[in-house]
Amino acid sequence: MRSMIWNGKLILLFFLLLVTYSCQNNKINEPLKASYAVIPTFQELDTLSGFFILNDAVVYTSNESLLEEINNFLIFSQKNNINVKSTVEPGVKRQITIKLSDENFGNEGYDLFVSKDQIVLTSNAKEGIYRGLTSLKQLALLNYFEGHYFIPLGNYEDHALFEHRGLLLDCSRHFFSKEVLKKYIDLLSFYKMNVLHWHLTEDQAWRIAIDKYPRLSEFAAWRTEPDGSLYGGFYSKEDISEIVAYASEKYIMVIPEIELPGHSQAAIAAYPYLSCTGDSVQVANDWGVFKEIYCAGNDSVFIFLEDVLTEVMELFPSKYIHIGGDEAPKTRWEKCPKCQKRMKKEKLKNEHELQSYFIRRIQTFLSKNGRQLIGWDEILEGGLAKGAVVQSWRGMEGGIEAVKHGNNAIMSPTSHAYFDYDLKAIDLEKVYSFYPVPQGLSTVEASLVIGGECNLWSEHIPDEATLDGKVFPRLLAMSEVLWSDSNGRDYDEFLERVYQHYALLNSMHVNYGLESIPFKFESTLSDSGIEVSIIPKLKNIVIAYSLNGTQFEVYDSALIFSAFEASKIKGFAKRKDKAIGDTMEISLYPHLALNSSIEYIIGEFSPSYTGGSKKALVDGVLGSLDFRDGRWQGFFGEDVECIIDLGSQREDINEIETHFYQYSNSWIFIPKELVVQISDDGISWSDWASVQSEVDPKTRGSFISTFKASGVKKAMRYLKIKVENFGKVPEWHEAAGSDTWIFMDEIVVK
Numbered sequence: 001m002r003s004m005i006w007n008g009k010l011i012l013l014f015f016l017l018l019v020t021y022s023c024q025n026n027k028i029n030e031p032l033k034a035s036y037a038v039i040p041t042f043q044e045l046d047t048l049s050g051f052f053i054l055n056d057a058v059v060y061t062s063n064e065s066l067l068e069e070i071n072n073f074l075i076f077s078q079k080n081n082i083n084v085k086s087t088v089e090p091g092v093k094r095q096i097t098i099k100l101s102d103e104n105f106g107n108e109g110y111d112l113f114v115s116k117d118q119i120v121l122t123s124n125a126k127e128g129i130y131r132g133l134t135s136l137k138q139l140a141l142l143n144y145f146e147g148h149y150f151i152p153l154g155n156y157e158d159h160a161l162f163e164h165r166g167l168l169l170d171c172s173r174h175f176f177s178k179e180v181l182k183k184y185i186d187l188l189s190f191y192k193m194n195v196l197h198w199h200l201t202e203d204q205a206w207r208i209a210i211d212k213y214p215r216l217s218e219f220a221a222w223r224t225e226p227d228g229s230l231y232g233g234f235y236s237k238e239d240i241s242e243i244v245a246y247a248s249e250k251y252i253m254v255i256p257e258i259e260l261p262g263h264s265q266a267a268i269a270a271y272p273y274l275s276c277t278g279d280s281v282q283v284a285n286d287w288g289v290f291k292e293i294y295c296a297g298n299d300s301v302f303i304f305l306e307d308v309l310t311e312v313m314e315l316f317p318s319k320y321i322h323i324g325g326d327e328a329p330k331t332r333w334e335k336c337p338k339c340q341k342r343m344k345k346e347k348l349k350n351e352h353e354l355q356s357y358f359i360r361r362i363q364t365f366l367s368k369n370g371r372q373l374i375g376w377d378e379i380l381e382g383g384l385a386k387g388a389v390v391q392s393w394r395g396m397e398g399g400i401e402a403v404k405h406g407n408n409a410i411m412s413p414t415s416h417a418y419f420d421y422d423l424k425a426i427d428l429e430k431v432y433s434f435y436p437v438p439q440g441l442s443t444v445e446a447s448l449v450i451g452g453e454c455n456l457w458s459e460h461i462p463d464e465a466t467l468d469g470k471v472f473p474r475l476l477a478m479s480e481v482l483w484s485d486s487n488g489r490d491y492d493e494f495l496e497r498v499y500q501h502y503a504l505l506n507s508m509h510v511n512y513g514l515e516s517i518p519f520k521f522e523s524t525l526s527d528s529g530i531e532v533s534i535i536p537k538l539k540n541i542v543i544a545y546s547l548n549g550t551q552f553e554v555y556d557s558a559l560i561f562s563a564f565e566a567s568k569i570k571g572f573a574k575r576k577d578k579a580i581g582d583t584m585e586i587s588l589y590p591h592l593a594l595n596s597s598i599e600y601i602i603g604e605f606s607p608s609y610t611g612g613s614k615k616a617l618v619d620g621v622l623g624s625l626d627f628r629d630g631r632w633q634g635f636f637g638e639d640v641e642c643i644i645d646l647g648s649q650r651e652d653i654n655e656i657e658t659h660f661y662q663y664s665n666s667w668i669f670i671p672k673e674l675v676v677q678i679s680d681d682g683i684s685w686s687d688w689a690s691v692q693s694e695v696d697p698k699t700r701g702s703f704i705s706t707f708k709a710s711g712v713k714k715a716m717r718y719l720k721i722k723v724e725n726f727g728k729v730p731e732w733h734e735a736a737g738s739d740t741w742i743f744m745d746e747i748v749v750k
């Protein structure tokens with residue numbers, strides 16, 4: 001009997017447990033922690049604890065014009081059974097109210113209030129509603145838990161800091177399909193960017209079909225690669241309309257770039273009458289800057305361009321048309337009778353003014369058609385046209401000059417915004433430190449900076465995976481610096497949010513890259529040598545190193561290498577036993593002038609190529625085969641003369657070894673000559689040694705040339721090093737007539 005009661009109690013207990021369990025199973029579990037890791041972050045955020053559960057919610061709007069935006073938002077959350085209704089029905093537990101109001105939310109701004117049973121999204125405009133729904137979507141994805149979307153409670157306020165937030169995609173050097181473009185439009189919109197700057201014409205290809213000039217797509221869209229294969233593709237008018245419409249639904253303006261007067265060799269290959277010489281040329285199959293540009297003296301060129309731009313404007317409703325304007329060598333114009341005649345007739349002093357005439361003429365045409373011209377900062381040379389927008393790329397100076405003229409500027413300096421550059425030059429943190437308004441501008445001038453762009457030139461980006469790895473995660477930083485307020489910006493906090501976005505990027509099939517190079521070598525000078533340590537820059541990695549070709553060993557953070565003679569350290573990083581990033585190396589070359597003072601008498605190294613410091617040439621660390629490795633000092637269009645003070649008199653020196661770099665595609669040439677003079681007092685000098693280049697300037701590719709100048713041992717304290725610039729880019733080169741760079745690193749004194 002006792003045991004029967006006991007059994008009955010057991011059954012009851014089991015039943016109770018079962019009921020409790022199934023009740024709990026019906027209950028939706030909430031995430032343990034709310035994520036507010038939206039990128040770009042909100043302008044203001046008051047958090048409250050708890051969640052709005054998206055399941056079975058009803059979206060209520062009385063404004064039918066918002067249905068497209070709402071449906072776009074709902075696509076991702078179909079599983080959660082959300083309905084859209086125009087009137088609130090009784091008994092609905094969770095409501096999302098979306099409404100337009102007269103209150104001023106600023107450009108693209110919105111207000112989002114989330115409580116347990118109500119979400120209210122308000123804006124002045126459909127665009128603001130779209131941006132708000134994008135934030136809601138990010139919140140939902142970031143707080144997805146056990147099959148349900150959660151929205152953390154809070155009061156969110158948001159608006160855009162800059163009105164122009166773009167990505168330039170170069171689809172000319174390499175062709176990207178419509179599907180890739182749509183994926184990028186989705187991604188841009190997900191990160192609240194609003195401009196796709198579509199680079200459609202180049203020396204290496206013309207990618208947009210123009211009815212009046214069929215050879216542009218039949219011929220100029222294709223190039224014969226050095227290996228004989230044919231590479232190319234173009235966008236038909238239907239393709240372009242599809243892309244533009246797709247982008248427009250997502251509040252992205254597509255700005256076409258039709259390059260002129262330079263970067264136009266592909267068009268000239270199809271229609272040789274467009275150039276000064278009329279000679280037949282091929283669609284370029286190498287990278288660089290090409291001297292074949294549109295003739296500025298020939299009216300048929302302007303007829304061609306106006307025809308092309310007319311068809312372009314039919315396809316693109318954008319307020320702006322980008323006409324390039326960068327990197328146009330004037331070699332052909334200088335010798336062309338038609339161009340010279342034009343200069344005389346129009347009273348133009350030089351070829352820069354002729355370029356300015358060219359741009360002005362195009363601008364007048366665009367402006368008659370109600371469009372505004374954007375051009376690269378070279379359009380400042382020879383006089384800036386009123387109303388033109390300057391896109392500053394060679395630093396911010398062009399943008400500064402533009403706003404001082406009262407023109408608008410878009411900032412995309414090579415220092416922060418060139419996403420085709422290696423992570424060594426521009427990593428996530430560097431992008432995050434970007435601010436498009438330089439210091440020293442007046443309030444009015446500052447207001448003329450309308451925003452920024454990141455530029456993705458595709459010479460070395462042959463496919464979608466490489467593209468993804470270059471753009472991401474750096475685009476997340478660009479998106480935030482252009483949208484969110486800069487006060488209180490904290491890179492580590494941002495990085496924590498970026499980590500949370502990797503799952504979202506995975507689900508969007510983005511093959512994102514690293515945030516930075518995995519580690520860097522740090523060198524300091526000791527009494528007679530160089531000390532090097534390895535500094536990790538990523539989390540959760542193991543670094544392996546090899547000194548002078550020995551087997552790789554795991555690097556211990558305490559290890560410091562001391563080099564008293566020429567040495568090479570290589571290193572690579574692993575995460576979970578998988579190599580990440582490239583193998584990197586540092587070449588050390590201690591010598592007698594290590595850390596000596598150095599003064600430049602002639603020549604000033606470029607702010608873009610400082611070599612790291614004024615003492616880069618005597619720091620014992622050698623530049624590598626990557627001219628953007630930060631170790632090379634670059635001097636543009638000038639000779640270099642510098643004086644090294646050894647600190648005291650020496651009599652044991654008999655050789656100066658200097659290293660120069662050549663990559664003629666980028667106009668970097670080995671200099672003509674190196675001359676060394678010596679002195680006891682820094683006042684009276686005597687010739688000591690010299691050496692001339694033995695390099696054939698036509699040699700292609702990148703390489704380093706070592707100059708060794710030997711002299712007899714003599715008493716000396718000061719060394720004067722004179723380097724003679726190669727001079728203008730020679731006639732045989734595609735950029736003939738341009739100034740050339742000297743790239744040097746290390747003056748090794750032995």
Ligand code: ACM
Nearest residue numbers: 326327376393455
């Ligand atoms: C440019 O990078 N040539 C604008």
Ligand code: ZN
Nearest residue numbers: 276295336339
């Ligand atoms: Zn000409």
